[in-house]
Amino acid sequence: MFKEFKAFIARGNVLDLAVAVIIGTAFGKIVTSLTDDVIMPIIGKIFGGLDFSSYFVVLGKVPPALAGSSDYAALKKAGVPLFGYGAFVTAAVNFLIVAFIIFLIVRAVNRLMPKAPEVIAEPVEPTDVTLLREIRDELRRR
Template structure:
């Protein structure tokens, strides 16, 4: 069983996948920082607030210690049911940035990769034509 596991891990696809997951995690942190620290403050400034994640609707009772609080993280940590549409918009923008960058990467790779020349497939001859050719060739030999 250990040999099978070793062969499985040594396959190129598994190693490629592991590397992709690690790089993807690091890339996700960069995109999250870009979204949270650069893009969303600009969007928040345009719409009248600096912290876009502070846009939420309280759906339940707020503990007396947090009454009047607008700290989304503190309310969420206290277990208050919230509709955090600001956090959702931030996550959606995050996704759009990642999807767009992946689109650009795939597009660039497709342009860099040489296209294999398409060789026309030889037409498959019907069986009766092949048989007739064999009969003709046999008659010529006699």
Template sequence: MFKEFKEFISRGNVLDLAVAVIIGAAFGKIVSSLTDDIIMPIIGKILGGLDFSSYFVVLGKVPEALAGSSDYAALKKAGVPLLGYGAFITAAVNFVILAFIIFLLVRSINKLMPKPEVPAADAPEPADIALLREIRDELKKRA
């Protein structure tokens, strides 16, 4: 069983997948930072200083110490049930950016990769050539 596992792990595809997952996780953190630290503040500024992380609805009782607080992280840490639609908007923008960047990468790689050659289909034989071929074959039969 150990030998089979070693063979499985030694395959190139498994190692490639492991590397892709690690790089993907790191790339996801970069895109999250881009979204949270650059794009969303710009969008917030354009829309009048809005901070999307502060958009939430309290669904339960707030502890006395946090009464009137609009700090999403503090309320969440205190265990208050929240509907954080601002955090969801940020995550959705993050996903769209990540999907677009991956699309651009795949598109660029596809352009760089050589396209497999498709054998050209034989062009249909012109009618006069086909008729001459039939005449030749008929004359060969008679001779």
């Protein structure tokens, strides 16, 4: 079993996938920071101090110690059921940024990769037409 596992891990595509996951995780943290620390504050400033992360609806009972609190993280940590649509908006912006950047990377790589020469295949003639042509040529020779 150990030999099979070693052979599985040694395959190139498994290692490539592992590297991609690690780089993707690091890239996700960068994008999250970009969204939370740069983009969302600018959007908030444009819309008059709007902070999307603080938009939520309380769906359950709030502990007396947090009564009247508008701290999403504290309420969530206390186990209060919340409908955090502001956090969803932030996550959606994160996704759009990641998707757009990946699109740009794939597009750049596709432009840098050499294009394979186009192979033009000759149309294949049906066998009955080939046979009739051979018969015609044979009759002409006689």
